[in-house]
Amino acid sequence: MASIEGQKTSPTQVGETIEEVVGERFPGTVKTEKFMYVGPATKLLPKYAIYEGGLPSFLDEHFEKCTALCKVFIDPLKLTEHQIAIADGSSVQAMLYKKVEEYFSEVK
Known part of the structure; x- marks a missing residue:
């Protein structure tokens, strides 16, 4: 110690x-670190799902192909702040959301 x-x-x-x-x-x-997914709902990820202890490893392949994906996992305590930012269509958060949405629309 x-x-x-x-x-x-x-x-x-x-x-x-x-x-x-x-x-x-x-x-x-x-306490373990928690991450909340705030991107679009997909077959793999329900919106607002919380993962403890790190980003979900089953998405490693997708993190490599879509760098914006890891940025739509936030601290759950910052959800309100994130929702306010995403309401502004020109914010970084809104752009990341759209990139993830586009990526998953092409993934089968």
């Missing part, structure tokens, strides 16, 4: 140390 006592540290380092201590003392209680 890394000791940060007496050192100048960033909030990120403090948070990581806390997670490390909690994980050692209470295994299974450290």
Whole structure:
């Protein structure tokens, strides 16, 4: 376990140390990273599906072919912010959504 006592540290380092201590003392209680899919619904991906512990590996082939796909997975806590941005048709989020939609319309 890394000791940060007496050192100048960033909030990120403090948070990581806390997670490390909690994980050692209470295994299974450290939160895993969550990703919510906010792209168009497809046969492979329902809209708003949440994946824990990383991006879904069954999509690796699609991530390689469509770089925009990994960008339509967001932190679930940022959903409202994302929905506001996507409502603006000229936003980056709206353009990424359209690229993913086009990609999946060609995939069979």
